Amino acid sequence: MNAPAPALHIAVEKRLSERITIAADFQAGDGVTALFGRSGAGKTSLVEMIAGLLRPDRGRIAVQGRVLFDSQARIDLPAEARRVGYVFQDARLFPHLTVRRNLLYGRWAGRRRGALKLETVCRLLDLDPLLERRPGALSGGEVQRVAIGRALLADPAILLMDEPLASLDGPRKNEILPFLERLKEESGVPIVYVSHAMEEVIRLADQMVLLDGGRVAAVGPIEDVTTRLDLRPLTGRYEAGAVVPVRVEGHDEAYELTTLLITPEAKLQVPRLKLPVGAALRIRLRARDVTLSLTRPEGASTLNVLAGAVRELAPAEGPFVDVLVDAGAPIWSRVTRLSADRMGLAPGRAVYAVVKAGAIDRASLGRAG
C-alpha cells in the first residue's frame, strides 16, 4: 500500500517580474504549515498559485494527492474546482450579503457540501451573535472570523491563510489567536499559514517553510528551522530565541507552578498553565532570558537550571554574541562578547543555562499537535 499523499505537494516556477522569480518545491504534511519570509519573499504568490488565482509558468501542484495543476499533463483546474479554502489578508467578505449568507456562500453559490455544519463552525468561531449582521457593521476581528468560517464551510481539502492577522492591532490579534488554535485542533483540515510574524508561527505551526527571494531556504519542523544557525539572517528578524518542544509533567498548586519536561533530566518550572498533565506544547525561550554559568548556580532565585554544552557561537548585534547550548534541546542564550571570552565559551564547553521562570508567558506558548 502506498503511503498517504502529503497534504500539499508543490513544485512550481513563476516569473513575476524582471527581478523576482518564484521557484519553490516542497511538501507539507497535515497540521499547520507556516510559510514564513519577509515581504516580497513570494508567500502570497505561492498561495495564489495553490488556489488557482495565479498561474505558474511550469510545475505541478497536488493537494491530498489530487493534481490541481500540472503543466506537463496540461492540467489547470479553475479556482472554483480546486476545493482550496482561502482566507485573505483583507477578508473580502461580500458586503451586500449578511454574515449568514456569506458563511453559506460556498453552499448556495458554490454547491459545496461538506461534513461541517453551520452550527459547528459558529460554535468554533463564536459567530452566532453576528449571523444577521452585515459585514459593514463588524469589527476587524469579527470580519476575519467570518472569513475563516466562510472558507471552512466551503468544504476545503486544504485551508490557505494569508496573514489573516496582519490587518489587526495587537488586542484584536490576541482575540483571534485562540480561535485559530481551536481551528487547528478541531477542524482536521491541513492549513498553510502565511506570516511574517514569528510569534504567530510558533503558536500555530507545526512545520515551517522558510522563503527567501522566491526560493525555499528551508523546510522542516519549526523547532529545527528556528534553531538553525545558517538561517538566522532569515528567521532572526524577530527577537532571537529557540523553540523547544516540552510536555507538561505536573502542577504545583501551592506555589502555582507547572513543571515542563524537555527531557527527563531537563525540566523547567513556569507559572501555572491551564493545561492537562501530559499535554505536548512548544515554548519559545528568548535568548535574552537565558543566561549562562560555568558552575551550577546555588542560592540564586532562579528555578530553572539546565546542564548542557555549547554547540555554536554566533555574533549578534553590538557587544553581544548568541550561544547555542545543547541542554536536552538546543536553546539560545545572548551574552556579551566580554562574558563569552572571560568564560572561555567554545563549542563543547560544559555550561549551565539559567532560564527565568517568568520568561515563559502565554504568548510564547504553542500547542503541539
Place this chain on the structure above:
Amino acid sequence: MGDWLTPVEWEALALSLKVASWSVAVSLPLALATAWALSRGRFPGRTLLNGVVHLPLILPPVVTGYLLLIAFGAQGPIGGVLQDVFGISVAFRWTGAVLAAAVMGFPLMVRAIRLSLDGVDRRMEAAARTLGAGPATVFATVTLPQLLPGMIAGAILSFAKGVGEFGATITFVANIPGETRTLSIAIYSFLQTPSGDAAAIRLTVIAVALSMAALVASELLARRASRRIKGFDA
C-alpha cells in the same frame, strides 16, 4: 380621469412612456455586454467600439436618425433582413421610435454601467471563485449586485432621454399620431398649429416634471443601492 389633458395629449404621453420603457428594456442587456467588453475586454478594436458607442452623443440627432433610416428602412440592409426574416418592421412604426430612443440613450447607459464596472472589486470575484462559484454564478451573485447602482442610474438616464428624444425619432420614423408622435414631437406639432399653445405648455410641464422625477429617482435609487452594497443597511 384626465380632464386636464385632451385624448391626443394623453396619447402622446402614453406613447412616450411606452417607447422609453421598451428602449430601456431592449438596450440594458446590450449596454451591459458593451460595458463589459469595454471595461474587461482586451481585443483589437476596443477603441473603435468605444468611439462608435459614443457617436450618438456627438453626432447631430438628425444625422443619427438619417443613418437609422438608411440602415433600417424597409429597403435598408438591416431593415430588409428584419422584415424578411423576422417580420419586424421598424420604419414609421413605434418600434422604430424605440430603436431611435435606444440608440440615443445607449452611450449614457454604457457610460454609467462601465463606470461602476471599473469600480467593481475584483478581489471579491476571486474570493467567490475559491468558494466554488463558477464565472456565471460569480457574475450573478457578486458582480451584478455591485453594478446595480450604475445600471439603475444608466437606465433612468436613458429612460429620460427616450421620453424626450426628438431629432433622431422624427427623422427616422416621422410624425405619425398614435404611432410615432411622442411627447417632444407632440409639443413641436402643437407649436405649429395656431391654437396649440395651451396644449404645448401642458405637455412641457409634464416633460419637465418627468425629467425631474427621473433625476431624483435615479439619485435616490443609486444611493440606496450603494449603501446596501457597502453593507451598512439590512
